[in-house]
Amino acid sequence: MALFIDKECINCGACEPECPNTAIYAGGAEFEYFGKKFEALSGDLYYIVPEKCTECIGFHEEPQCAAVCPVDVCIKDPDWVEDNSQLIAKKVDLHPA
Ligand code: SF4
Numbered sequence: 001m002a003l004f005i006d007k008e009c010i011n012c013g014a015c016e017p018e019c020p021n022t023a024i025y026a027g028g029a030e031f032e033y034f035g036k037k038f039e040a041l042s043g044d045l046y047y048i049v050p051e052k053c054t055e056c057i058g059f060h061e062e063p064q065c066a067a068v069c070p071v072d073v074c075i076k077d078p079d080w081v082e083d084n085s086q087l088i089a090k091k092v093d094l095h096p097a
Contacts, residue, residue, distance in 0.1 A: 002050035002080040003063055006073040009045045015065035015074060016046060021094050023052035024065060050080045052094065057087045 005015070005024075016024045022032070027044040030037045033051060041047045048065070055076075056063050066074040082090070 001055065001076045001078075001082050002048065002053035003055065003065060003074050004048050004050070004077045004080075005042075005046050005065075006075055007045065008071060009073045010071055011045060012070060013046065014068045014070065018064040018068050019048075019053075020056060020059040020064070021052045021054060021091075023049045025049070048074070050077065051090075054087045054091045054094070057084070058091045058095075 011027070013026065016026065018024075024046060025031045025040065026046055027042045028040050030040055031049050031052075032038075033049065041049065060067075063074065066072070
């Protein structure tokens with residue numbers, strides 16, 4: 001299950017450097033996915049690219065963005081459900097050995 005950043009985000013930016021997958025971008029910033037650039041998913045608030053979020057599996061015990069967010073707006077997206085094996089496969093794709 002990917003996480004997303006809720007609209008109560010205060011744009012502090014604490015989450016962005018914590019993500020092992022560079023899945024978090026500032027509002028308005030293009031995101032990169034397998035070498036290609038894509039339009040920002042949010043114009044004003046930090047956002048998470050769900051295709052790049054693995055819930056930090058293989059790197060940390062818990063989602064790091066949620067751990068550092070001072071207003072608890074990094075939350076699991078019920079519309080983006082993935083089981084552990086899917087998350088692990090995603091992590092391997094993003095970080096080939
Ligand atoms: Fe990145 Fe982990 Fe947050 Fe997903 S849960 S966006 S992988 S820091």
